[in-house]
Amino acid sequence: MTMAPAIISAIIFFGSLILILTEKLNRSITAIAGAALMVAFGKIFGFYSEEAALEAVDANTLGLLLGMMILVAMLEPTGFFQYLAVLAARSSKGKPVRLFILLGIITTILSMFLDNVTTVVLIAPVTLLICEIMGISALPFLVSEALLSNTGGVATLVGDPPNVLIGSAAGLSFNDFLIYSMPIVLFSWAGALFLLRYLFRKELSKRPRSVKAIMRLNPVETLNEPLVARRILIVLGGAVLLFFVHHALHISPSLVALSAAAIALVWVKPDIHDILKRIEWSVLIFFGALFVMVGGLEHAGVMEAIVGLLERASVVPPVLFGVGLIWIVAALSAVVDNVPITIALIPVIKGLGETGMDIGPLWWALAFGAGFGGSGTIIGSTANIIVTTLSEKTRTPITAKLWNKRGLPVMLVTCAIASILYVIVFQWM
Amino acid sequence: MNVTSCMKRDVVSVLAKTTIREAANIFVKKHIGLLPVVDDTGRPIGVIGMRDLLTLELPDFVTFLADVDFVHDFGAVENTHPSARNLNKTVKTLMKPAITVEEECGLLRAYALMLQHNLHDMPVISNDGKLMGITSRVDIGVAILSTWPKTDK
Numbered sequence: 001m002t003m004a005p006a007i008i009s010a011i012i013f014f015g016s017l018i019l020i021l022t023e024k025l026n027r028s029i030t031a032i033a034g035a036a037l038m039v040a041f042g043k044i045f046g047f048y049s050e051e052a053a054l055e056a057v058d059a060n061t062l063g064l065l066l067g068m069m070i071l072v073a074m075l076e077p078t079g080f081f082q083y084l085a086v087l088a089a090r091s092s093k094g095k096p097v098r099l100f101i102l103l104g105i106i107t108t109i110l111s112m113f114l115d116n117v118t119t120v121v122l123i124a125p126v127t128l129l130i131c132e133i134m135g136i137s138a139l140p141f142l143v144s145e146a147l148l149s150n151t152g153g154v155a156t157l158v159g160d161p162p163n164v165l166i167g168s169a170a171g172l173s174f175n176d177f178l179i180y181s182m183p184i185v186l187f188s189w190a191g192a193l194f195l196l197r198y199l200f201r202k203e204l205s206k207r208p209r210s211v212k213a214i215m216r217l218n219p220v221e222t223l224n225e226p227l228v229a230r231r232i233l234i235v236l237g238g239a240v241l242l243f244f245v246h247h248a249l250h251i252s253p254s255l256v257a258l259s260a261a262a263i264a265l266v267w268v269k270p271d272i273h274d275i276l277k278r279i280e281w282s283v284l285i286f287f288g289a290l291f292v293m294v295g296g297l298e299h300a301g302v303m304e305a306i307v308g309l310l311e312r313a314s315v316v317p318p319v320l321f322g323v324g325l326i327w328i329v330a331a332l333s334a335v336v337d338n339v340p341i342t343i344a345l346i347p348v349i350k351g352l353g354e355t356g357m358d359i360g361p362l363w364w365a366l367a368f369g370a371g372f373g374g375s376g377t378i379i380g381s382t383a384n385i386i387v388t389t390l391s392e393k394t395r396t397p398i399t400a401k402l403w404n405k406r407g408l409p410v411m412l413v414t415c416a417i418a419s420i421l422y423v424i425v426f427q428w429m
Numbered sequence: 430m431n432v433t434s435c436m437k438r439d440v441v442s443v444l445a446k447t448t449i450r451e452a453a454n455i456f457v458k459k460h461i462g463l464l465p466v467v468d469d470t471g472r473p474i475g476v477i478g479m480r481d482l483l484t485l486e487l488p489d490f491v492t493f494l495a496d497v498d499f500v501h502d503f504g505a506v507e508n509t510h511p512s513a514r515n516l517n518k519t520v521k522t523l524m525k526p527a528i529t530v531e532e533e534c535g536l537l538r539a540y541a542l543m544l545q546h547n548l549h550d551m552p553v554i555s556n557d558g559k560l561m562g563i564t565s566r567v568d569i570g571v572a573i574l575s576t577w578p579k580t581d582k
Contacts, residue, residue: 077495079496082494082499086499124493125490125493125494126490126494128489128490128493129488129490129493129494129497129500132488132489132490132504132505132506133488133500133502133503133504133505133506134504134505135504135505135506208505209504209505210504210505212502212504213502213503213504213505214504216501216502217499217500217501218499218501221498221499222499224496390493393489393492393493394489395489
C-alpha cells in the first residue's frame with residue numbers, strides 16, 4: 001500500500017486547521033475549500049469518492065442544529081431574553097453579587113438547551129444595559145456569561161455542538177447525557193461560578209451608583225410579542241419532553257428538533273425570509289464541509305494509523321487514558337475550534353473501540369475536554385469571541401491578559417473537577 | 430435653480446488639529462449641526478456631525494439593543510460625560526468622510542444625496558474643490574416648496 005493518500009489527506013486537513021487557527025482565512029471558506037480538495041484528490045488517488053463524501057456527512061447533527069437554530073431565530077425577536085435578564089436585574093435589587101449569580105444561572109440554563117452562541121449574543125447586550133444603568137463594570141458579567149455557557153452547555157445532548165456530534169456518532173441519548181454528563185458538569189459549573197465570584201471579588205464589591213433606575217425597568221415591557229414568545233416556548237418545552245423519550249421511541253434528536261421547528265413555523269407563521277436570515281448558515285456549512293474532510297482522512301487510512309499508535313498506549317489504565325484525553329482535547333480546544341477536533345477524534349475513538357477497548361467512558365472524556373477547554377482563551381469558543389467583540393465596542397474592552405487571569409483558571413478548574421469525578425465515576429463502571 | 434441659491438455662505442470650519450473639546454464649543458456657540466474639517470487650502474477633508482459628538486456621551490448599550498423604549502430611566506449613565514482624554518483628541522480621530530456637492534448641483538440631486546446618506550447638512554464646494562457654503566435639508570426643502578404653484582391656475 002502506498003502512503004500517498006494518507007499524506008495528501010493529512011496535509012489538506014492539517015493545512016485547513018492551521019488556516020482556521022491563524023485566522024488567515026474564514027473558517028467556513030477554509031472548510032469548503034478543504035472539502036473540495038479532499039474529494040478532488042481522493043478521486044485522483046482513488047481513496048475517496050463523491051458517494052463516500054456524502055455518506056460522511058452526519059445528517060443527524062446538521063438536522064438537530066438547524067431545527068434548534070430555527071426555534072431560536074423565532075424566539076429572538078420576541079424579546080424573551082431581555083425579559084429574563086430584566087427579571088434577574090429586578091430580583092437582584094441592585095446587589096451586584098446577586099445579579100452576578102442570577103444572570104449566571106439564567107445563561108447556564110439557556111445554554112443547556114440552546115446554542116451557547118445565541119444565548120450569549122442575546123443576553124450580553126441586556127447585561128451591558130443593566131450594568132451601565134447601575135453604574136457598575138460589565139466586565140465580570142460578560143466574561144462569566146461566556147464561561148458559564150461554555151461550561152453549562154456540556155450538560156446536555158443539545159447544549160453544545162461537540163455533544164451533538166458525540167451523541168450522534170456514539171448513539172448516546174438525551175438521557176444518557178443527563179445521567180453521565182449533567183452531574184459532573186454541575187460540580188464543574190459550581191466550581192467555575194465560585195471561582196469567578198472570587199476572581200472578580202473586587203469589581204463585584206463596588207456599590208452601584210443607581211439602583212432606583214433598575215427597579216423602574218418593567219420586564220413585561222421588554223416583551224415585544226408575548227403571544228409569539230409563549231407559543232415558541234410551548235413548542236420548545238414539548239421538544240425537550242420528547243428529547244427525554246426519543247431513545248425509547250426510536251426517533252432521532254434531529255427529527256424532534258426539525259418537527260418542533262416545523263410546528264412552530266406553522267403555528268406562528270413568521271416572515272420566513274426574516275427567520276432564514278437569522279440562521280447561522282456559515283456554521284452548518286462549516287460542519288458539513290468538515291465531515292467531508294474528515295471522511296477523506298478516514299478513507300485514506302490516517303485514522304487507522306492514529307488508532308494503531310494509540311493502541312500501544314492502551315497499556316495505560318483505561319481511566320487514566322480517559323483523563324489524558326480530557327486534558328489533551330481541552331488544550332487543543334483552547335487554541336482551535338472544538339468542532340474540527342471533535343469531528344476528527346470521533347473516528348479515532350470508534351477505531352479504538354474496534355480494537356476491543358471499552359470506549360464508553362472515552363466519549364464523556366471527549367465531551368468534557370471539548371466543552372471545558374474552550375474557556376481557556378478568547379478564541380477558544382465562539383461565545384468568548386462574541387463577548388470580547390462586544391466589549392471592544394464599549395469603553396471597557398476585554399483583553400487577552402484579562403482572559404488569562406479569568407478564563408484560563410476556569411478552564412483548569414472545570415477540567416480538574418471533571419477529571420476527579422471522571423476517575424471516581426468510571427473506576428467502578 | 431442650483432444649490433448655491435439656498436446655501437449659507439458664512440460657513441464655520443476647523444482644521445484637523447482642532448480638539449474635540451474646541452469643536453464642541455463651536456457647535457454650542459454657533460448652534461450648528463455639522464462642522465466641516467478643511468486643510469490649509471480650504472478644501473474639505475471630512476466632517477464632524479452632532480451625532481459623532483453625541484456618540485461619545487451615549488451609553489454603549491444603546492447601539493446594541495434593537496429597542497430601548499422600555500428603559501425609562503438611564504440611571505447612572507444619565508450624567509456621564511466624555512473623559513478628558515477623549516475631549517483632548519483631535520477632530521481628525523472622529524471625523525467622517527465628507528459627502529459634498531459641487532456648486533452647480535441641482536436641488537433634487539442634492540436632496541436625493543442627503544436622503545441616501547441620511548444627512549441633515551451638506552457642504553457645498555466650488556469648482557476648485559474649496560469649501561464655499563453649507564446647505565441643509567430645510568434650506569433645500571424650502572427652496573423646492575417655494576417653486577410649487579401657489580394656486581390652481
